[in-house]
Amino acid sequence: xxxxxxxxxxxxxxxxxxxxxxxxxxxxxxxxxxxxxxxxxxxxxxxxxxxxxxxxxxxxxxxxxxxxxxxxxxxxxxxxxxxxxxxxxxxxxxxxxxxxxxxxxxxxxxxxxxxxxxxxxxxxxxxxxxxxxxxxxxxxxxxxxxxxxxxxxxxxxxxxxxxxxxxxxxxxxxxxxxxxxxxxxxxxxxxxxxxxxxxxxxxxxxxxxxxxxxxxxxxxxxx
Numbered sequence: 001x002x003x004x005x006x007x008x009x010x011x012x013x014x015x016x017x018x019x020x021x022x023x024x025x026x027x028x029x030x031x032x033x034x035x036x037x038x039x040x041x042x043x044x045x046x047x048x049x050x051x052x053x054x055x056x057x058x059x060x061x062x063x064x065x066x067x068x069x070x071x072x073x074x075x076x077x078x079x080x081x082x083x084x085x086x087x088x089x090x091x092x093x094x095x096x097x098x099x100x101x102x103x104x105x106x107x108x109x110x111x112x113x114x115x116x117x118x119x120x121x122x123x124x125x126x127x128x129x130x131x132x133x134x135x136x137x138x139x140x141x142x143x144x145x146x147x148x149x150x151x152x153x154x155x156x157x158x159x160x161x162x163x164x165x166x167x168x169x170x171x172x173x174x175x176x177x178x179x180x181x182x183x184x185x186x187x188x189x190x191x192x193x194x195x196x197x198x199x200x201x202x203x204x205x206x207x208x209x210x211x212x213x214x215x216x217x218x219x220x221x222x223x
Contacts, residue, residue, distance in 0.1 A: 031153075032075040034092070034183040034205045039160075042068035055178075055206040069207065070160035073183050076153045077145065079200070087151070088200050089191070090143035091184040092158060094121070098177055098214050110158060111140045112147075119159055127193045134191060145188065176210035 036056045038045040044058035044067055051057055058067040077087040092110040105123035107130060113120045122140070124130045133139035158181075184191075184202040192198045 032073070032090070032183045032185050032201045032203050034071070034073050034181045034203050036181055036205045036207050037070045037072070039068055039070055044069060052208055055208050057208045058210065060176075060210050067209075068160070071158040071181055071205075072155065073142075073158055074153060074155040075183065075185060077143065077148050077185055078151055079187070086187075087145040087148040088185040089141040089145050089188045090148075091182075091186065091191075091193075092142040093180075093182040093184075095180040095182060096177055109140070110142055112142050130193045134188070134193065141188070177208075177214045178212055179207045179209065181205045181207070 038056070038058075042058070043060055044056065047057055047059055051059060056069070058069065060067045073090075073092060075090055077090050079086055079088050094108040094110060096106055098106070106126060107124040108121045109124060109130065111120045111122065120140075124133075130139065182202065182204050184193075185200045186198060187200065190198050196202065
């Protein structure tokens with residue numbers, strides 16, 4: 001019986017230790033999470049078992065049609081390690097490795113344009129081009145640390161409804177292919193978008209639209 005009690009006590013200590021480790025991992029650093037979901041009525045909700053299951057997937061391949069999706073972000077930009085408690089910048093990118101319409105544009109930097117004004121999207125050819133604007137101090141993050149008045153965890157919808165971006169930036173609709181929604185927390189004074197080691201935290205969500213790559217097949221399966 002003593003042996004059983006000792007084992008039970010040891011197991012309890014292990015569980016308590018694991019819980020403490022999880023709590024420490026949750027509260028330490030600066031977490032960020034991006035997500036893509038499909039609202040009721042979207043073609044990407046409840047797709048057939050024969051279609052992709054390891055990524056968010058919309059069966060739309062007709063570029064004259066649209067589907068509905070919601071893109072969101074949860075972040076805590078508080079920099080607990082900073083002596084001055086200066087928060088991190090929040091960076092958000094929408095990325096397609098094949099480029100969109102104009103072959104050179106693979107990255108779209110998403111910025112919060114302010115209350116009541118929605119978001120803006122700025123095209124970039126690659127990470128080097130983004131970093132050049134960072135060095136030139138002309139790059140606009142999703143949320144600049146000087147505007148971070150929401151200390152603590154924040155959840156926001158980036159954009160949603162129809163799978164479209166600004167028509168002046170990427171045309172009337174999303175191309176087919178695989179897209180990545182990328183969220184990054186980093187110190188703007190040291191961030192280098194070609195070096196993940198300079199990022200405090202980051203996350204990626206993947207969306208496949210129609211097929212894994214760009215194509216022109218037209219199946220009227222969407223709204």
